[in-house]
Amino acid sequence: MESPKERWIGRDAGPIVRPYAVTRGRVRPRGLAIDLITILVATGRGPDGRVRLTREQRTLLELCRRPSTPADLASETDLPFRVVQILLEDLHQYGLIEELPQAVQDEQDGRPDPRILMRLLDELRRL
Template identity: 70%
Template sequence: MRTPGERWVGRDAGPVVRPYAVTRGRTRPRGQAHDLVAIVVATGRTPGDGVWLSREQRRLLELCSRPITPADLASRADLPFRVVQILLADLGHYRLVEEMRQSEQPGRPDPQILKRVLDELRRL
């Protein structure tokens, strides 16, 4: 039985926060979810009045100061990929991040081809 002052912590991980707490109970992104290999970047805008960003969203926004994929964001922020998708969709809704168009990505392979390759690899 827990005592009133007791905190749930992982031995090596520190305080345990459930993914649905980070996304405020949401399991799906609002709007379109960013693909695993999409390139996202911060727009340089600041959040407007009345926009509150969580600590995780601020961290993702900081990491997006340079072009980065959602998969890399999940790894660097130590968050599940689906949580990153939801938080990125929120940041996109506030126009704080955007997905780079392929024409802005010199030397990058077509994301549709990469997606098809990933789909085929998953089938194996």
């Protein structure tokens, strides 16, 4: 019979942690609309004494030192996209990351620029 410790270690995956444990039980973001192509960047402020960041949040914050999209962050951290969304929302509420404005809209008619949409499609296919 396997010991409890052995059950939580996947042979190829390493330690197994359920997504809801990483998000403290939350399964949906609360407010901020973070989609696949939202560009986020760290503000450079450190967390105040009242905020304790999880290891995953610290990793995301470090990756956000350069402008990044949640799709890229999910890929780099091997976390599910929904988990990344929730953790990024927390970092945004703490004032540690901010959303950069995007030049996605065509100035003439307000519709998305087809070049950016094609680039997004290419990136999604790579995932």
